[in-house]
Amino acid sequence: MWENIKDFASTFFVTGDPLIYGADVSIVLSMVAIVFVLTKYKKWGWLWREWLTTVDHKRIGIMYLIASLLMLFRGGVDALLMRLQLAFPNVEFLNSDHYNAIFTTHGTIMILFMAMPMMFALFNMVVPLQLGARDVAYPFLNALSFWLFMLGAMLFNISFVIGGSPDAGWLSYPPLSQNEFSPGPGQNFYIWGIQISGIGSLATGINFIVTILKMRAPGMKLYKMPLFSWSVLSSCIMIIFAFPILTVTLALLFLDRFAGAHFFTMDGGGNPMMYLNLIWMWGHPEVYIVVVPAFGIFSEIVATFARKTIFGYKSMVWAMMVIAIASFFTWAHHFFTMGTSASVIAFFAISTMIIGIPTGVKVFNWLFTMYRGRISFQQPMLWTIAFIPCFVIGGATGVMLAVAPADYQYHNSYFLVAHFHQVLIGGVVFGYLAGIYYWWPKLFGFKLDEKLGKWGFWFWNIGFYVCFMPQYALGFMGMTRRYYTYGWDRGWADMNLVSTVGAFMMGIGFIFQVWQIAYSIKHGERDTTGDPWNGRTLEWSIPSPAPFYNFAVVPEVKEADDWWATKQAKANGTYKEQPAKLEPIHMPKNSGIPFIMANFWFLVGFGFTFGWVWMAVIGFIGVFACMWARSFQYDTDYYVPVEEVRRTEASLGRVV
Amino acid sequence: MSGGKMLRHIQFWILAVLGTVLLTGCGSEYLVLNPKGPVAETQYNLIIISTILVAVIIVPVLALTAFIVYRYRDTPGNKASYKPEWAHSTTLEVIWWIIPIIIVALLGYFTVRDIYVLKENPNKEVAPMTIQVTALDWKWMFTYPEQNIATVNHLEIPAGVPIRFQVSADAPMNSFWVPELGGQIYAMAGMATELYLQADEPGTFAGFSSNFSGEGFAKMQFDVVAKPKDEFDNWVKEVKGTTPAMTKADYEELRKPGVTDKVTYSAFPEGMFEEIVAKYGHGHDMDYVMEKPPAPAGDKSSNETSKNTQQQTESHNMPGMNHSSMNH
Numbered sequence: 007m008w009e010n011i012k013d014f015a016s017t018f019f020v021t022g023d024p025l026i027y028g029a030d031v032s033i034v035l036s037m038v039a040i041v042f043v044l045t046k047y048k049k050w051g052w053l054w055r056e057w058l059t060t061v062d063h064k065r066i067g068i069m070y071l072i073a074s075l076l077m078l079f080r081g082g083v084d085a086l087l088m089r090l091q092l093a094f095p096n097v098e099f100l101n102s103d104h105y106n107a108i109f110t111t112h113g114t115i116m117i118l119f120m121a122m123p124m125m126f127a128l129f130n131m132v133v134p135l136q137l138g139a140r141d142v143a144y145p146f147l148n149a150l151s152f153w154l155f156m157l158g159a160m161l162f163n164i165s166f167v168i169g170g171s172p173d174a175g176w177l178s179y180p181p182l183s184q185n186e187f188s189p190g191p192g193q194n195f196y197i198w199g200i201q202i203s204g205i206g207s208l209a210t211g212i213n214f215i216v217t218i219l220k221m222r223a224p225g226m227k228l229y230k231m232p233l234f235s236w237s238v239l240s241s242c243i244m245i246i247f248a249f250p251i252l253t254v255t256l257a258l259l260f261l262d263r264f265a266g267a268h269f270f271t272m273d274g275g276g277n278p279m280m281y282l283n284l285i286w287m288w289g290h291p292e293v294y295i296v297v298v299p300a301f302g303i304f305s306e307i308v309a310t311f312a313r314k315t316i317f318g319y320k321s322m323v324w325a326m327m328v329i330a331i332a333s334f335f336t337w338a339h340h341f342f343t344m345g346t347s348a349s350v351i352a353f354f355a356i357s358t359m360i361i362g363i364p365t366g367v368k369v370f371n372w373l374f375t376m377y378r379g380r381i382s383f384q385q386p387m388l389w390t391i392a393f394i395p396c397f398v399i400g401g402a403t404g405v406m407l408a409v410a411p412a413d414y415q416y417h418n419s420y421f422l423v424a425h426f427h428q429v430l431i432g433g434v435v436f437g438y439l440a441g442i443y444y445w446w447p448k449l450f451g452f453k454l455d456e457k458l459g460k461w462g463f464w465f466w467n468i469g470f471y472v473c474f475m476p477q478y479a480l481g482f483m484g485m486t487r488r489y490y491t492y493g494w495d496r497g498w499a500d501m502n503l504v505s506t507v508g509a510f511m512m513g514i515g516f517i518f519q520v521w522q523i524a525y526s527i528k529h530g531e532r533d534t535t536g537d538p539w540n541g542r543t544l545e546w547s548i549p550s551p552a553p554f555y556n557f558a559v560v561p562e563v564k565e566a567d568d569w570w571a572t573k574q575a576k577a578n579g580t581y582k583e584q585p586a587k588l589e590p591i592h593m594p595k596n597s598g599i600p601f602i603m604a605n606f607w608f609l610v611g612f613g614f615t616f617g618w619v620w621m622a623v624i625g626f627i628g629v630f631a632c633m634w635a636r637s638f639q640y641d642t643d644y645y646v647p648v649e650e651v652r653r654t655e656a657s658l659g660r661v662v
Numbered sequence: 663m664s665g666g667k668m669l670r671h672i673q674f675w676i677l678a679v680l681g682t683v684l685l686t687g688c689g690s691e692y693l694v695l696n697p698k699g700p701v702a703e704t705q706y707n708l709i710i711i712s713t714i715l716v717a718v719i720i721v722p723v724l725a726l727t728a729f730i731v732y733r734y735r736d737t738p739g740n741k742a743s744y745k746p747e748w749a750h751s752t753t754l755e756v757i758w759w760i761i762p763i764i765i766v767a768l769l770g771y772f773t774v775r776d777i778y779v780l781k782e783n784p785n786k787e788v789a790p791m792t793i794q795v796t797a798l799d800w801k802w803m804f805t806y807p808e809q810n811i812a813t814v815n816h817l818e819i820p821a822g823v824p825i826r827f828q829v830s831a832d833a834p835m836n837s838f839w840v841p842e843l844g845g846q847i848y849a850m851a852g853m854a855t856e857l858y859l860q861a862d863e864p865g866t867f868a869g870f871s872s873n874f875s876g877e878g879f880a881k882m883q884f885d886v887v888a889k890p891k892d893e894f895d896n897w898v899k900e901v902k903g904t905t906p907a908m909t910k911a912d913y914e915e916l917r918k919p920g921v922t923d924k925v926t927y928s929a930f931p932e933g934m935f936e937e938i939v940a941k942y943g944h945g946h947d948m949d950y951v952m953e954k955p956p957a958p959a960g961d962k963s964s965n966e967t968s969k970n971t972q973q974q975t976e977s978h979n980m981p982g983m984n985h986s987s988m989n990h
Contacts, residue, residue, distance in 0.1 A: 102877045175874050181851065182834035182876055187799075272851040272942045278835060279850065312734070315749035321759075343837060344848050345829075345855030348781050352774045359770055363762040369723065370758040373730055378745040380736040394727050402716040409769060411776040412708045414845020415694045418837060418872040484693040484841045486872040489880040496868070497691030 018616075020167050023104065030167055059596040061145035062554055064449060066152045067130030071442070073156060074124035078516070080163065081120050084112035086513055089473075093506040095494045105490035106173035107192070111166065113176025118200055119159040121296045121430070124438045126155070126210055128299060129238055131445050133214060135545035135552060136232045138223025138561045143216035145594040146642070147209050153604030154206030161611045162199025165192060169615065172196035175488070177285050178259070180270040180278045185263050191615045197260045198611030202604075204252050211245030214238055223544065225563035232543045232567075233322055237302025240326040241295050244333060248291040255284040264614065279344065286337040294333040297429065298326055300437025301368055304390050307444055308372050310539050311387035312379030315567065318371040325364035325371075332361045342410045343417045351410045358408035365401060369394065384539070385459045389440035392467050396432030400425060403478070418488075421481025424474045431470055439519075447538045451551040452530035458522035465515030473508025476501035534659065542570035549658040555591045555646055558655050588652060590645040597642070603632035693841035698867060698888075699860045700784040700824075701844030708776055715769050719762065780844075783824050783858050790826040790858065793819070794935040797829075797836035797849035797871070799919040800878025805930050809898045812908050814916065814925040817869065817886045820894040824860040830939050832917055837873035840886050846872055852942030854935075861888035881921045902928045910934075 020026050044050050057065060087108055091100045100108065130148070134141055142148050165171045169191035174183040183193050218239045222231065259281065261267040268274035270281040309316040316322065338346070338354040372394065381387065403425040407413050416422055447453050480501050485492065492498050531538075537546040544561055545552070547569045562584065565571035575581035606628030613621030655661070690696055697703040733742050783790050796803040805812045819825050829838050831849040839846035840859060847857040861867065871882030889897065908927035913934065916922065 102880065106874075106877070174876075179835060179874075182874070187834055187876060272834075277852075313736075314744075314746045317749050318751075318755050319749065321755050341848070343846050344850075345853075345857075348777045351777050355773050355777065356766075356770045359766040359773075363759070363766060366719065366762040367755075367758055371755075373723070373726055374751075374754065375749075376730045376734055378743050378748055379734050380740070380744050381731060381734050382736040391727075391731055395724055398720050398723050398727075402720045405716050405766075405769065406709070406712045409708055409712045409773045411773065411780050411845065412705050412712060414780070414847070415702075415705050415709070415841060417846060418839075479692070482692045482694045484839075484868055484870055486839070486870050488874040491880055497689075 018168060020170050026167060033167065054598070055596070058601045059149075059598045061141070061149045061594050061596055061600075063130045063134050063142050063145065063148060064552060064554075066148055067127045067132075068449060069152060070123045070127035070130060070155070073159065074120050074122075074127055075520075077115050077120040077123065077159065081112050081115040082513060082516060084108045084115070086509055088112065089506040089509040091490060092492075092502050094503065095492050095496075095499050097491060100490065102490045103173060106488070107166075107171035109488055110173050110175055110178075110196075111162075111171050114162065114172070114196065114200070116430075117176065117292065117296070118203065119155075119162065121434055121438075122203075122207060123155055123159075124442075125241070125296055125299050126151070126207075128303065128438060128441045128445070129210070129214055131449050132441075132545060133217060133235055133238055134221070135448065135548070135556055136235050136543050137218065137221055138226065138544045138557055138563065139217065139221040140556050140560075140591065141594060142213050143221055144213050146597055146600065146636070147213055149597065150600035150603065151206040151210040151213065153600045154209075154607060155203040157604040157608040158199050158201070158203025158206065158611070161202065161608055161615070162195055165195035165199075169195065177289060179285075180259065180262070180276075180281050181272045183259065183263075184271055186272075193263065194260075194615035197256050197263075198615055201253065201256050201260075202607050202611050204249055204256070205607075207245060208249040208253070211242040211249065214242045215246065218242075223557075223561050223563050226568075229320070229323070230563060230566045230568070233305035233316060233319070234299070234302035234543075236323050237299045237305070237326055240330040241298045243330050244291045244295045244298070247334065248288045248295065251284060252288040252292075255281065255288065258284075260614070264617070282341055282344070283337065286340045287334070290337040290340065291333045293426075293430070294329055297433045297437070298329060300393075300434050300441075301326065303437050303441035303444070304372060304393060305375075306543065307386045307390045307440055308375045309567070310444075310541055311384060311390070312376045312381050313540070314375055314379035316371070317374040317377075318367075319566065321367055322371055325368050328364045329361060332357065332364075336361060339408060339410075339413070342413045355408055355410040359405055362401060362405050362408075369398060385454065385456060385463070386440045386444035386539070388460070388463050389436045389443065392463070393432055393436040393440070396428060396436065396470065400428030400432050404429060416481060418486055419481035420477040420485045420487060423487045424477035424481065427474050427477075428470075431474075444539065445545070447533040447550050448536075448545055449551055452526060452532050453538060455522050455526045455530055458518055458525060462515045462518035462522060465511050465518060467515075469508045469511025469513075469515055471508070472511060473505050476505045476508075480505075537569075540573075542567035544569055547572070549655075549660055553654050553658060555593060555651065555654075558588060558591075558651050558660070559586050588648045590647055591651060592643060592645055594643050595641065597636075597639075599632050599636050599639075603629055606632065693868060696842060697844075698842040698865060699844060699862050701780060701859050702842055704776055704779060704784070705845055708772060711772055712769055715765055719765055780858070783826070785822075785824040785860055788823050790824040791820065792826045792828060793817070794854075795827050795829040795838050795849060796935065796938055797831035797833055797838070797875070797882075798917055799833040799876060800871075800882050801916070801920075801922045802838070802869075802871070802882060802884050803916060805935050806898075807935070810929050811898060811901045812927040812930040814922055815882075815884045816924045816926075817884060818894060818897055819861060819886060819888050820891045821861045821864045821888040822891070824858055827857045827859065828854040828935065829857060830854045830935065832938050832941070833919075834875045835873055836871050836875045836879075836882070838869070839872040840867050840869040842867040843886065848873060852939065854939050861886070864888050864890055864893075876919075878919070878921045901926050904928075908934075 019030075044053060057069065060066065087100065088105065091097050091105055130142070172178065172183075172188075172192040172195055174188050174193060174196075178193060178196050181187060183196075218231070218235055258267070258269040262269050262271055262276070268276040270276050270278045272278065305316055305322060336354060336358045338350065339358045342351055342354070372390075383391070403421070407416055407422065407425060443454055443459065480498055483496065483498055483501075485496070485498050492502075533550040536549040538550070539546070544563070547561065548557060561568070572581065606625045609625030609628065610622045611625075613619065613623075613625055694702075694709070695706065697706040734740070734744075792807055794805040794807060796805070801815050802817075803812065803814050804817050827838065827847070829847050829849045830853065831851045833851070835851070836849045837846045838849050838857065843859040843861055844857075847855045849855070865888055867886040867888070869884040869886050871879055875882075905926045905928045907929035908931065910931050912927070913931070
């Protein structure tokens with residue numbers, strides 16, 4: 007009996023590596039600490055009522071934000087471990103298996119559990135406020151999306167201490183990811199972690215499309231909608247077409263592994279190449295899904311901090327829509343080297359180059375927004391200005407990669423690694439950070455400290471170039487991605503060391519940012535006006551932090567930058583005060599079902615991961631029970647009485 | 663932050679980029695930029711052309727960014743014009759929709775041209791020699807159907823002769839890459855992809871595994887040694903005389919996951935590569951293997967390339983060697 011338990015524990019828990027034991031200890035300690043604090047300060051009820059059951063888009067946004075910053079930390083530590091291993095030739099800090107697991111989790115976490123939730127954080131924090139809406143179209147679904155993401159991410163992350171991490175690359179190509187070559191639960195964690203959070207992402211896509219199309223304030227025609235909301239629409243359209251492909255692809259891979267099917271196996275008539283096609287039919291739009299909202303953020307910030315109307319608004323809108331469509335016709339450029347026919351390669355090479363055109367147009371429009379403007383260099387704008395050269399260079403190397411015959415030389419080399427990090431960090435991360443700095447006061451009521459932020463900014467930026475410019479060179483030297491070590495004879499040592507130094511500089515930048523947040527909670531400049539940046543769009547017309555119902559009175563929109571126009575009119579004395587008429591506000595009620603249901607999904611995923619069908623069945627029963635319960639719930643909304651709205655507004659310094 | 667600081671930051675970026683570009687211009691360790699054969703040469707030229715074409719856009723854009731950010735900074739006494747409502751100019755927008763379209767059209771032309779070029783034998787004057795490449799866990803096996811010899815983890819080729827590589831795998835997918843000779847191609851089970859490479863001069867070139875295939879992946883690097891034709895022939899004779907023949911059992915042993923040193927075999931089981939492909943193959947993919955026969959050594963092209971073909975004819979007649987099933 008005891009032997010059996012010992013046996014089980016040695017396969018169930020990841021053993022043998024001091025780094026892992028260290029992690030085990032820190033996980034247990036932090037969990038104990040959390041439980042202790044919640045109990046000591048009697049905060050369990052608060053946690054349940056205010057957070058776990060909330061359907062308020064702003065709170066969901068904050069939870070997404072916290073989760074994504076934690077994941078940025080985890081993915082960043084992975085990155086630093088890799089860079090340590092590669093700093094010198096023949097280092098034996100990590101062995102091959104450990105290194106393989108780390109680059110796999112680094113990639114998966116950074117895209118799916120860092121970039122995606124940080125993007126959803128911004129969607130949630132901003133879109134309803136920009137539209138003059140009180141919440142998203144489906145608040146309950148929104149909470150469910152978050153908890154599915156969260157539990158999916160947790161499932162993926164525990165693989166690192168329980169069962170073993172996936173180690174077949176972030177897209178888990180078969181045949182390597184099949185049972186024959188990757189036995190054990192690692193790949194199952196991958197499949198179920200992504201599957202569960204992917205359902206959440208799809209639901210978010212639907213939710214925000216409906217929100218944008220149906221819940222704009224009266225008078226806000228689509229062409230008067232702020233560009234960030236347009237970018238969210240573009241991104242969500244891509245989500246609803248791309249994510250179903252991911253879901254199906256992973257389901258088929260799961261059937262191969264779990265039920266012995268032969269969709270993507272080497273033998274038995276399976277076709278691994280089909281997996282590559284399918285996963286990139288999702289994967290390529292996915293990178294545009296995350297970068298297009300960053301474009302939206304830059305558009306808002308450039309206009310605000312250049313104090314000038316965005317240049318070429320309609321061009322911007324059409325560029326984003328063209329990108330949304332074109333992104334579905336470029337997937338095969340991820341495997342030009344597969345040996346397909348010349349005409350197929352030619353088609354995808356050209357389509358890939360074409361997608362550079364609208365992107366280039368957007369850059370010109372940002373530049374000409376600043377042209378004849380007045381640029382102030384506050385934090386959101388700093389990141390935006392840093393973005394332009396970084397993204398332009400990254401985009402240029404992307405166009406070079408699209409030159410298929412040259413790509414035969416770049417493919418899977420560090421040139422490629424440098425390229426996609428440049429567009430993903432320079433585009434997505436810089437964009438989201440800019441957005442977080444920009445909208446932070448709206449959510450929390452204070453600005454993030456400038457001085458610490460600038461330290462973080464410079465470390466990130468200089469670190470970025472020090473880290474990734476040498477990697478382009480390494481690509482030309484023949485260094486292939488995913489080599490866990492290399493010899494002295496190749497001449498790769500110098501550039502790798504420089505690159506590692508750069509990676510640590512970015513790490514220091516992140517530490518400054520964490521410090522900045524902690525410091526600013528107490529000392530950050532308070533925003534008493536609700537409009538700390540002299541903004542242009544509706545979210546800046548309400549107090550900071552926004553009250554739970556957002557707008558006491560739903561605004562009537564007349565102009566594209568409506569809040570800016572209102573301020574101008576007030577300054578000119580041409581503004582006519584609308585008689586504000588408060589009415590009871592219709593709001594959704596909190597619900598514990600999303601949280602509970604996501605936990606049952608976790609059981610499903612965990613059960614299938616270890617092949618414990620009984621556990622998966624319990625999970626499924628729970629999921630359906632939650633759906634059943636929700637179907638017969640009629641008491642899902644309520645009205646906020648006028649008196650309460652008036653009191654709340656008065657407490658925020660507004661007279662209505 | 664002052665505008666001057668900003669400008670210095672931008673200067674740093676430009677220097678960083680230029681520095682990298684300059685560094686890459688020299689040094690033999692920059693394999694991709696030191697082409698040693700016609701395929702790599704074509705790709706090198708494309709890399710240069712595409713770099714210039716994208717530079718035509720990005721250098722002015724970077725300069726313009728620096729200029730605008732500096733000129734229109736919000737400092738007291740800045741005399742630059744400020745037009746907060748100026749937000750549209752059809753002329754300007756047409757210009758910057760058109761410039762990238764022109765660049766993409768140019769780049770597209772060169773790209774498509776070379777996509778087709780690289781599907782063909784790069785050296786029409788010499789009949790290509792076929793080498794079969796099999797990616798295993800975690801080693802490369804090379805079989806020479808015309809010479810009926812096999813090697814593991816090292817490859818010897820005649821210089822000046824185009825080599826037609828048929829690439830497959832009996833393991834998870836990999837990618838076969840010899841940067842100095844030309845770009846890579848995937849090695850996939852159940853099918854044989856085709857890649858032409860040629861070394862113009864004798865030399866030793868680094869070869870890499872470039873698609874992640876598991877634990878021993880990083881150890882799957884190999885050397886390609888290009889020798890003058892006669893030295894290559896001598897090497898083949900030497901291999902024939904001094905090394906053991908590979909048996910099916912040897913292959914099964916080789917197939918097992920693990921890392922191996924260089925090995926050489928004087929012969930290999932007849933039709934082994936075709937069997938490896940067929941093992942996982944679907945009818946459709948086998949057609950692809952069979953579709954394009956190599957310029958058959960010793961048959962049609964024998965008159966054109968006398969010296970080269972003689973050796974091939976010899977090897978074609980070696981006992982135990984029959985790859986005619988491949989050609990027909």
